[in-house]
Amino acid sequence: MALQQDLWVFGYGSLMWNPGFPHVERRPALLEGCARRFALWSTEYRGTAERPGLVLTLEPTEGATCRGVAFRVAAGAVEETLAGLRARELVTGAYEEAWRPVRLLDEAGGAAEAVCYLARLGHPQHAGGLSLAEQAAIIARAQGRRGPNPDYLFSTLEALRAEGVRDEEMEDLGVRVAGLLEGGAS
Template sequence: MANDSGETDLWLFGYGSLIWKPPPHYDLRVPGYIEGYVRRFWQASEDHRGTPEAPGRVVTLIAREHWETLTDHHASAPPKVWGAAYRIPSTHVAEVKEYLDIREINGYSIQYTPFTPANQSTLPTLSSKPSNGNPISQGLITHPPPHPSPSSSSSSSPPSAQINCLVYIGLPNNPQFLGPQNPQLLAEHIAQSQGPSGLNSEYLYQLEKALDALSEESGDEHVWDLARRCREVERGEKGKVEKGEVERNGV
């Protein structure tokens, strides 16, 4: 469907925070995957999970052909990058694009890639879109309210074939791209970073949880391993604090 300005409905693929913190005005959310890329925490974040003085770390996508030329401590990666696709009705495309350009301004650029909807047998039961606007963390196909606007002609049925999705990627030539990272040092950095959007570790744990909920097949070892290491770092730091308090109190 096209609006008066010629805009058609937009499909957007999220593979990081967009999985659990969706864009405004979507009317359909579909779990699924893209191929030909590898997800890595190799993008610096100066505006959300860090600051210009102390950037945090967030995910980006690396073309698999390029990734295979790099030396990565995580030497394997799943063939599919799982995430969620959102359909934005044509009447809201311009507004949502403006919102996303601001949200993804820190080194990300617009690309397009084929998205494959998940096999419905691996997903939870269909559910209505939350009316309170709370972030989504479950792997549900979510639909618009039961009585959509008469001006909308978009089908409420999830797509069954590949669709072309817009995706924001921090390409290797962007100034925030860091390249291969030592997993332990990366986890330690994430554990101590924070920015205007909150703790960097929260971003990591939210992504881990959201991926686990998308499908039986949607796990990502890179994310799992970093989350495990980050928790160990946090437990170690907590232990040091508790030990120091005991020593100071003479217990």
């Protein structure tokens, strides 16, 4: 059975700059109760089994908020979009698909129920608890099928800045990784 209504997708990391699906609208959004963190081992996209990288997760965290973007997908493209997102985000089981309310932050305002992909905190790929220095060292040296891990970090920082979002921890991480790259991290 075909879905008969539009779909909203919340992006907080690579979906912000590389959604990979057609959308009819892109709006700044806020998700409450979750935090954006570099806390997922990447052994394919941004690292390898021998030298894993790190990618972002969305972790349920009381009192936290995460600024990102909400994409509206037309009803006719919902099934294909969800299939593509599931193939991209659920391939290793490290994320779970969830539907959460997001607040739309542009002049039109409003709210939407959006699909998002939350970290499975007990999954073997979850890398919670790493210090910023440890994260930077991992990111600076990793590379996978989709390219160098630092590119993922810097593209996400650029997307956040374009949305007017200043994430202090991500900014600090960017400075640390840039410093390691300038110093010849291996």
